[in-house]
Amino acid sequence: MTATPDDHALAAKLATEAGRLLVDLRAALVDQGAGAAELKDHGDRLSHEFLTEALARLRPEDPVLSEEGVADETPGTKAARLAASRVWIVDPLDGTREFSEPPRTDWAVHVALCIDGLAVVGAVALPALGITLSTEEPPSLPASSGTVRVLVSRTRPPAEAEAIAGALGAELVPMGSAGAKAMAVVRGLAECYPHSGGQYEWDSCAPVAVAGAAGLWCSRLDGSALRYNAPDPYLPDLLVCRPELVDAVRGVLDEH
Numbered sequence: 001m002t003a004t005p006d007d008h009a010l011a012a013k014l015a016t017e018a019g020r021l022l023v024d025l026r027a028a029l030v031d032q033g034a035g036a037a038e039l040k041d042h043g044d045r046l047s048h049e050f051l052t053e054a055l056a057r058l059r060p061e062d063p064v065l066s067e068e069g070v071a072d073e074t075p076g077t078k079a080a081r082l083a084a085s086r087v088w089i090v091d092p093l094d095g096t097r098e099f100s101e102p103p104r105t106d107w108a109v110h111v112a113l114c115i116d117g118l119a120v121v122g123a124v125a126l127p128a129l130g131i132t133l134s135t136e137e138p139p140s141l142p143a144s145s146g147t148v149r150v151l152v153s154r155t156r157p158p159a160e161a162e163a164i165a166g167a168l169g170a171e172l173v174p175m176g177s178a179g180a181k182a183m184a185v186v187r188g189l190a191e192c193y194p195h196s197g198g199q200y201e202w203d204s205c206a207p208v209a210v211a212g213a214a215g216l217w218c219s220r221l222d223g224s225a226l227r228y229n230a231p232d233p234y235l236p237d238l239l240v241c242r243p244e245l246v247d248a249v250r251g252v253l254d255e256h
Contacts, residue, residue, distance in 0.1 A: 001085045003121045005136075007113050011123035011206070012134035014054055015111040018047045019127025022093065022109065026102060036100035043099050044068050047092030047109060055088050062113070064088045065233060067202045078231070087114050087229045091202035095177025105129050108179030110206035114228040119218075122209025124179045133183055138213035142188030144244065149173045149190040151181040158196040160221060163256045164249055182207035182240050186214045192241040192249055196221060201233040207240070217246045221253055 022043055029039050048068035055064050063081035065073075065088070073081075081087055088111070093099055095107030105128035113121035123134035133139050148170035152161045157172055165172050173190055175181045178199060184190045205228050208218045220226060221237040228235075241249050 001115055003113060003115060007121045008123075008134065008136035010058060011111040011113060011121050012132055012136045014051055015109045015123035015125035015134070015206070016127075016132045017054075018050050018092065018109045018111075019125035019132070021050060022047055022099065023127045026099065030102055036097075039100040040093075040096040043093045044096060048090075051090050051092055051109075051111065055090075059088065062086045062088055064090065065201065065229070066090045066092060067200065068092055070233065081229065082231060084229070085116055088112065089114055089202050089205040089228060091179070091206070094179045094203065098176035098180075103128070104176065106176030106180040108177050108183070110179050110202060112202075112206035112209050112228075114205055117227045117229055119205045119209040119212065119226065119228055122206035122213075124183050124206050124210050126180060126183060131183075133186055133210050133214075135209050135213045139186055139210070141186070141215045141242070144191070144242065145188065147171070148192065148245065151175050151184055151190045151193040153195075158194065160194045160196050160253060160256055164192060164194060164252050167252045168245075168248060178203045178238070179207050182211050185216060185240050185242070186211055191245055193238070194221060194241075194249070194253070195238040196236065198234075198236045199238060201228050201230070201235050204235060204238050208238075211240050215243060217241050217243055223250055223253075 091110035098104040098107040109125040125132040154174045
């Protein structure tokens with residue numbers, strides 16, 4: 001089974017529209033004096049409800065796995081998802097912490113379609129920047145800048161990232177959401193994004209689809225393929241990097 005052009009267009013459309021709703025919501029809540037917790041809760045709920053309603057209406061035969069809906073997944077709906085070839089995997093608000101800290105821009109909306117376990121269709125909206133990158137029109141990878149910048153979380157860099165930076169003389173660059181980091185590599189703002197320490201399928205499915213379409217290397221840290229629509233959506237590690245750096249980065253990771 002393959003994706004249709006309409007699938008790619010739908011992913012981009014929904015991610016963009018959800019992002020616009022979130023931008024408007026954040027501005028309204030800030031005007032009302034809302035705190036961080038309120039921003040997070042309202043943002044997650046609004047985007048989740050918008051995306052799941054739209055997919056139920058426009059792709060009624062396809063199951064949906066959403067970060068905000070996984071707790072409500074019944075045995076029956078889970079069985080239907082696992083038996084399906086096509087499954088939409090969405091993160092309604094990737095980077096809730098950054099969303100709740102205006103004017104930060106490093107948060108995202110992820111809409112992906114996995115087919116037979118592979119991330120085939122994807123869109124990552126960066127709403128605060130007014131950008132959506134998607135497989136509808138795969139972005140072109142910019143020419144190498146000649147530097148190596150390794151993206152890490154804002155709190156504690158993973159040991160793998162520090163090992164890569166040390167071996168390659170690279171700079172560690174902190175950034176917020178997983179989608180923002182992966183798209184920074186796509187946009188030529190960094191060269192490598194290694195992650196360890198915990199993620200779920202919705203954190204990486206759309207970014208991996210877009211990054212792969214742009215020509216980037218995407219895998220688990222051990223080099224194995226990223227597979228989606230598993231019974232347990234926990235998918236704790238990820239590597240997105242420029243193709244010319246794959247051998248060097250993989251060599252460091254193998255030693256580490």
